[in-house]
Amino acid sequence: AQSVAQPEDQVNVAEGNPLTVKCTYSVSGNPYLFWYVQYPNRGLQFLLKYITGDNLVKGSYGFEAEFNKSQTSFHLKKPSALVSDSALYFCAVSLRSNDYKLSFGAGTTVTVRA
Amino acid sequence: DSGVTQTPKHLITATGQRVTLRCSPRSGDLSVYWYQQSLDQGLQFLIQYYNGEERAKGNILERFSAQQFPDLHSELNLSSLELGDSALYFCASSLGGSGRSGELFFGEGSRLTVL
Numbered sequence: 001a002q003s004v005a006q007p008e009d010q011v012n013v014a015e016g017n018p019l020t021v022k023c024t025y026s027v028s029g030n031p032y033l034f035w036y037v038q039y040p041n042r043g044l045q046f047l048l049k050y051i052t053g054d055n056l057v058k059g060s061y062g063f064e065a066e067f068n069k070s071q072t073s074f075h076l077k078k079p080s081a082l083v084s085d086s087a088l089y090f091c092a093v094s095l096r097s098n099d100y101k102l103s104f105g106a107g108t109t110v111t112v113r114a
Numbered sequence: 115d116s117g118v119t120q121t122p123k124h125l126i127t128a129t130g131q132r133v134t135l136r137c138s139p140r141s142g143d144l145s146v147y148w149y150q151q152s153l154d155q156g157l158q159f160l161i162q163y164y165n166g167e168e169r170a171k172g173n174i175l176e177r178f179s180a181q182q183f184p185d186l187h188s189e190l191n192l193s194s195l196e197l198g199d200s201a202l203y204f205c206a207s208s209l210g211g212s213g214r215s216g217e218l219f220f221g222e223g224s225r226l227t228v229l
Contacts, residue, residue: 034217043116043204043220044157090157101170102147102218104157 002027004091006105014113019081021108023074023091033074034092034102035065044090050074061085081112117141120205120221128229132193135224139186139207145169146188147208147218148180152201163188164210192226200228 004025013019025031032051036044048059055067065076074091091105117140127133139146148160150173159172163182174180177195182188192199202225206218 036218036220041222043118043222044206044218045116045220046217049217101159101162101172103159103172104149106156 002031002093002095002101002103004093004103004105006089006091006108008108009106010109010111012111012113013081015083016080019076019078019085019110019112021076021089021091021110023076023105025072025074025091025093027093027095029095032094033065033067034094035059035063035074035076036090036092036104038088038090038107040087047076047089081110083112083114086110086112116219116221118205118207118219118221120203120224122224123222124225124227126227126229127195129195129197131195131228132191133195133226135190135192135203135205135226137188137190137205137207137221139188139205140219143207143209143219144186145208145210146182146186147206148174148188148190149204149206150201151204151223155201157204160190195226195228197228200226202226 034049035047038044050057050067058064088107090107094102119138121136144165147162150158160174161180162170166182177193180190202223204223206220208218
């Protein structure tokens with residue numbers, strides 16, 4: 001079984017402040033972890049992934065995420081948020097043993113105020 | 115533009131009816147995924163095909179079925195529609211599985227409204 005949890009439905013930050021979106025995962029095996037972003041009335045867009053190797057991964061638009069195996073977490077971070085970062089963010093997980101099934105979290109709505 | 119094309123973009127139909135949603139994957143991608151997004155259920159994985167064969171199955175109802183054709187396009191068939199089937203249905207594609215390719219490319223979605 002595989003699942004991800006995004007404990008916060010909403011995150012609100014001021015422009016220029018750090019942004020963190022939390023994700024924890026539960027898998028019976030080694031995970032692949034992903035972050036996707038969805039802008040209004042659009043499909044999801046890939047931000048970054050953790051497959052193996054360095055626990056800190058960097059992705060698009062200045063985002064990064066840290067894989068923490070002991071805490072089973074994969075939090076998304078951005079040092080300085082922009083108003084244009086306001087969107088719906090999804091964490092997702094698949095298994096190395098079966099990477100054809102990608103399971104998404106419930107999503108976190110990020111609002112960055114000017 | 116992700117390169118994934120979904121039709122129709124919007125569809126309004128009545129309960130009990132049947133609809134077909136179509137997806138053309140990105141050129142060269144062999145895997146097609148279907149997801150359902152609704153306010154109460156979030157983003158739910160339905161089914162995935164790789165090069166014409168079913169590879170993974172999620173929370174897909176028996177009233178729903180899908181297939182991937184030799185030209186790699188895919189169709190999702192929804193029958194005996196209920197009000198609760200109203201949702202945004204996404205298709206995504208990748209070269210292989212999510213791990214091998216690293217990312218899925220999503221279409222813009224087909225918004226189904228059942229009245």
